[in-house]
Amino acid sequence: AQSVSQHNHHVILSEAASLELGCNYSYGGTVNLFWYVQYPGQHLQLLLKYFSGDPLVKGIKGFEAEFIKSKFSFNLRKPSVQWSDTAEYFCAVNAGGSYIPTFGRGTSLIVHP
Amino acid sequence: SQTIHQWPATLVQPVGSPLSLECTVEGTSNPNLYWYRQAAGRGLQLLFYSVGIGQISSEVPQNLSASRPQDRQFILSSKKLLLSDSGFYLCAWIVAGGGYTQYFGPGTRLTVL
Numbered sequence: 001a002q003s004v005s006q007h008n009h010h011v012i013l014s015e016a017a018s019l020e021l022g023c024n025y026s027y028g029g030t031v032n033l034f035w036y037v038q039y040p041g042q043h044l045q046l047l048l049k050y051f052s053g054d055p056l057v058k059g060i061k062g063f064e065a066e067f068i069k070s071k072f073s074f075n076l077r078k079p080s081v082q083w084s085d086t087a088e089y090f091c092a093v094n095a096g097g098s099y100i101p102t103f104g105r106g107t108s109l110i111v112h113p
Numbered sequence: 114s115q116t117i118h119q120w121p122a123t124l125v126q127p128v129g130s131p132l133s134l135e136c137t138v139e140g141t142s143n144p145n146l147y148w149y150r151q152a153a154g155r156g157l158q159l160l161f162y163s164v165g166i167g168q169i170s171s172e173v174p175q176n177l178s179a180s181r182p183q184d185r186q187f188i189l190s191s192k193k194l195l196l197s198d199s200g201f202y203l204c205a206w207i208v209a210g211g212g213y214t215q216y217f218g219p220g221t222r223l224t225v226l
Contacts, residue, residue, distance in 0.1 A: 034215075044203065046216075100162060100172075
């Protein structure tokens, strides 16, 4: 069975700092990749996704992620974080056309103003 | 537009009591439906999913059960709650054949005392 690893469980940054959250998965075939975000008191929602094409995908609020197939990675980046980016971030993978995603354990991001 | 409702938002129940959490989806038909439990630092644990009325797949053996009596209704139940059932329960859906992005409900915070 596939697994998804998020290496950073808790990240604390100051505003304007750069962000990179790691996500690695274990599946050798075709994958669909997602980052979801859960802001305090809000629904879990899609941040960005990769299905095919350009491996650098851009999402809402200035976030982007790069799919590196050789490294089985889909890291999330933002060049300059804001206080409003404080949230929990989840990486998820659908492998082989399955409708059952596998989620990482999540990363709690706190941005200090 | 599609929306997903969950109720109740919060629930406090004694050990040994029954449970019924309801999830309904509006604005779509024949969705895949999912129940997750979210625990701090442990990500999202898939409990049940359903591809159609009366079709339930269980991912984890436990004290819970699920039912799908109507196309857009998904119910999570227990006959006798345990302390370990406490947690945050999320309902989600995917439009079958419409991609793999999941849409999540607001969740139910269950505390078993």
